[in-house]
Amino acid sequence: MNDYRARARDWLAANVPADDENGAADQVVAAAKRFQAALYDAGYAGITWPAEYGGQGLGMAEQQAFNDAAAGFDLPTSVFMIGMGMCGPTLVDLGTHEQKSRYVKPLLRGEEIWCQLFSEPGAGSDVASLQTRAVRDGDGWLVNGQKVWTTGAQFSDYGALLARTDPDQPKHKGLTMFIVDMHAPGVTVRPLKDMTGRAPFNEIYFDNVRIPGDAILGQENAGWLAAVTMLGHERVSIGGGVRRRYDPLGYHNLVAMARERGRLSDPAVRRELASLYAEERALALFNARLRQEADAGSPPGARGSVAKLAGARLLWHATDVAGLIAGLDAAAWDTTDGDELAVAICATPAASIAGGTDQVQRNIIGDRILGLPREPAVDRDVPFRELRVGTQRTA
Ligand SMILES: Cc1cc2nc3c(=O)[nH]c(=O)nc-3n(C[C@H](O)[C@H](O)[C@H](O)COP(=O)(O)OP(=O)(O)OC[C@H]3O[C@@H](n4cnc5c(N)ncnc54)[C@H](O)[C@@H]3O)c2cc1C
Known part of the structure; x- marks a missing residue:
């Protein structure tokens, strides 16, 4: 495995572009696509994905070796995060042979970008x-409705859409997951800004959007199973994955910052840095263990929620430590002048919301890992049509 790791490191050293991901959005996407195509052609994309559909068909040992090699670089691949980490693995798990033959390779090669249309x-x-x-329309479906917080929809080609196909069933049972063409007539994508000043996500309107009959991912009215499958991949992908070389809220950066500001001998700062280091290491080891167990055929299941929750708590802790080191200077940080630390701090609350909130992860851990009583749910067996939820107002 050392050879594999060394080869990957050499390839990355020769091919990772020097510029960062802060340029104009269309240039960032074009550069990311060029890099991903080269990565695929070199054999380093879809390392554990099935060879039959364009993956490398290798094991987690190679994936881990690649991740180790990549930890020394900033890969310009964040636009593919939803596709590679969530939609693609769900496609591999639940897609038909035709769907996998059509979509997996262009996804891995970065030719087509995906988004997740749940919220x-x-x-x-x-x-x-x-x-x-x-609603059924001839041999296909007609979709109407609104989605929100859809990360990356502004540059996506396809989306994994969760829609209600049978309102007479209870709410978890009448859902279906579809593959939707984001360029189809009737799809409108509008950007939403968050408090970093950037617009990473969008609201999406579907007005009589036609979807072909063979676009169901999984089974009709079994969309909840598909959603749970995707959320499982999402939590592991958020919790684990390739670490960035420059992590503004990482332990090493915060130590450097404390040194620069002459705060490294302050006992309060030292105590917090030590505790942050312990948390960072514990989470890295926990994620490595989840990956090894997955490789041995034991998927993480609800323990993905532990990784997701711990990752979010770690960011909050690091944000507090950054504030402790900077003192009153922290009040003057501005996200608009490209300060990556300021942007990372303003993005911290999102980590406790995206992919399921901290409270929801705690519910899952309590219910499925600790065996605590489930939350009461009076609406589980009632036909969806009879519920008053969101903007639905039934008589
Ligand atoms: C950066 C970012 C990216 C995102 N990207 C996507 C995306 O690509 N695709 C997509 O579909 N969605 C995306 N989302 C949406 C995300 O999945 C939702 O925001 C999240 O699931 C919470 O839903 P909500 O915002 O409607 O909050 P609500 O569900 O309304 O929750 C409000 C508050 O109530 C609490 N709460 C709710 N239910 C319970 C309960 N049962 N027990 C205890 N507390 C509870 C929550 O924890 C929260 O504090 C993204 C969100 C963010 C922040």
Whole structure:
């Protein structure tokens, strides 16, 4: 494995572009696509994905060796995060042979970008309450509704859409997941800014969007299973993955910052840095263990929620430590002048929301790992049509 790691490191040293991901959006996407195509052609994309559909068909040992090699670089691949980390693995798990043959390779090569269309204005934590409707139309479907917080939709070609196909069933049972063409007539994408000043996500409107009959991912009315499959991949992908070389809220950067500001001998700063280091290491080892167990055939299941929750708590802790080191200077940080630390700090709250909130992860851990009693749910067996959720107002 040392040879593999060394080869990957050499390839990355020769091919990772020097510029960062802060340029104009279309240039960032074009550069990311060029890099991803080269990465694929060199054999380093889709390392563990099935060879039959364009992956490398290798094991987690090679993936881990590549991750180790990549930790020394800033790979310009964040635009592919949803596709590679969530939609693609779900496609591999649940897609038909035709779907996998059509979509997996262009996704891995960076030719087509994907987004995840779950959340709605009235359905976030309780995503099974969603109201976007897909109604049969000849041999296909007609979709109407609104999605929100859709990361990367502004440059996506396809989306994994969760829609209600049978409102007479209870809320978890009448859902279906579809592959939707984001360039289809009737799809409108509008950017939403967050408090970093950037617009990483969007609201999406579907007005009579036609979806072909063979675009169901999984089975009709089994969209909840598909959603749970994707959320499982999402939590592991958020918790683990390739680390960036420059992590503004990482332990090493904060030590450098404390040194620069003459705060390294302050006992309070030292105590917090030591505790942050312990948390960072514990999470890295926990994630490595999850990956090894997955490789041995034991998927992480609800323990993905532990990784996701711990990752978010770590960011909050690092944000507090950055504030402790900077003191009153922290009040003058500005996200608009490209200060990566300021942007990372303003993005910290999002880590406790995206991919399921901290409270929802705690519910999952309590219920499925600790065996605590489940939250009461009076609406589980009621036909969705009879519920008053979100903006739905039934008589
Ligand atoms: C940066 C970012 C990127 C995102 N990207 C995407 C994306 O690409 N695609 C997509 O579909 N969605 C995306 N989301 C949306 C995200 O999944 C939702 O915001 C999240 O699931 C929470 O839903 P909500 O915002 O509707 O909050 P709500 O569900 O309304 O929650 C409000 C508050 O109530 C709490 N709460 C709710 N239910 C419970 C409960 N049962 N027990 C205890 N507390 C509870 C929550 O923890 C929260 O504090 C993104 C969000 C962010 C921040």
